[in-house]
Amino acid sequence: MTTSTALRLETKADNDFTHVETALVRLTDTVxxxxAANDNRLDALELKLNRPGIVAANDNDPERKSFESFLRHGEQTKALRVADDTAGGYFVPDYFNAELDRNVVLFSPIRSVARVVQTSSPAVLWPNRQAGMTAQWVGETSTRPSTNVTFGERRYQVFELSAYVDVSNQMLEDAALDIGALLxxxxxxxxxRAESAAFVNGSSVIAPSGFMQDTTVQYTPSGSASAITADSLIDLYHAVKSPYRSNAVWGMNSNTMAAVRKLKDTTNNYLMxxxxxxxxxxxxxxxxxxxEMPDLPDIGVNTNPVVFGDFSNGYRIFDRVSLSILRDPYSQAATGMTRFYGRRRVGGGIGKAEALRKLKVSIS
Known part of the structure; x- marks a missing residue:
């Protein structure tokens, strides 16, 4: 190849490259x-749609159209209304609040002051000392007396609380509330509620024994046939042995508390x-x-409206099964129901009777 031929080829390649570069620049400018033109059209369209009263062509919302008609022309007789279901009220459903209101259930908080023990047996045997030793002063050569200690035991039976409730399967499927948590x-x-009532007043052979029904718990008379006196509360306080008084509490219901709050001592100061x-x-x-123990009685003739003492020594609670809920979808299946069984096993009874004492409304 000659020199002149090589120069012509190089010049042609340069020209071709220049043409390609120019074409790319023109294409970029066009794009x-x-x-930019599309951006301008979109900005103009958005501005137009944002003007008051402008509705898209495919906007068929009846409530929006009715509202715009009211703004332009005033009251419309065919406007949708929440108060009228057929005129639009169906579109505005009531709000459902998932928080459930419950009335207050009062029960005596015996567990907070008594001694609570877990057990794995259907009954508990608790040994106790029934009589202690006796000693006498003797002379140098006198015969020494013999003595002994007598022991016994108290038996606490565990009893069962039970109840069941039937719930429709549709309720279980559709309820907005958590039915399991509710039950x-x-x-x-x-x-x-039921067990606390038994701890206070239980007297059935199939329920825990209540401390108010136990005859081993002694009482102090109020000195009045129909009322509680300030002196009787002082007498009751000192009728309990001093080692128990340091951990003792008073028990009474709200009506009795109201009466006791009005009592004054000899210096005209309220006792409570x-x-x-x-x-x-x-x-x-x-x-x-x-x-406050709502299961205790009101003040009345021959009633025991007040109890005082050390419940941690005076009353014992034995938990066997705290709470068991059994779901039974079969026995009521023919009626479209599911049955839930609830059960609880617990025992209770007096520990040391001398640690508790009642106040009896009576002269003696």
Missing amino acids: NAKA NFEFAEEFG AVTGIANAPVTTILGRPVV
Whole structure:
């Protein structure tokens, strides 16, 4: 190849490259120009749609159209209304609140002051000393007396609380509330109420024995045939042995508390004191706390409206099964129901009877 031929080929390649470069520049300018034009059209369309009263052609929302008609022309007789179901009220459903309101269930908080023991047996045997030794003063050569200690035991039977409720299968499937959690709460609340009532007043052979029905718990008379006196509460306080008084509490219901709060000592000071902060008041009588027990009776002739003593020594609770819920989808299947069985096994009874003492409304 000659030199002149090589120069012509190089010149042609340069020219071809220049043409390609020029074409790419023109194409880029065209694309940018079209993109800018599209952006301008979109901005103009968005501005137009944002103007008041502008509705897209495919907007068929009847409530929006009715509202715009009202803004333009005033009251419309055919406007949708929440108060009228057929005129649009169906579109505005009631709000369902998933929080359930419950009435207050009162029960005596015996568990908070008594001794609670877990057990794995159907009954508990608790040994006790029934009589202690006796000693005598003797002379140098006198015959020494013999003595002995007598022991016994107390038996605490475990009893069962039970109830069942039928729930429709559709309710279980469709309810907005958690039915399982609801039933757990309801069973626990009712069992708590029932067992606390038994701990106080139980006298059945198939339920725990209540401390108010136990004849080994002694009483102090109020000195009045129909009322509680300030002196009787002082007598009751000192009738309990001093080792128990340091951990003792008063038990009474709300009506009795109202009556006792009006009692005054010889210096015209109220016998019952309320101390502590506003949200956590502590009510005391003679320095010992008062526990409200709604299962105790009101003040009346020959009633025992007040109890005082050390419940941690005086009363014992034995838990065997805290709460068991059995779901039975079969026995009521023909009626479209599921049955839930709730059960609880617990025992209770007096520990040391001398640790508790009742106040009886009577002369003697």
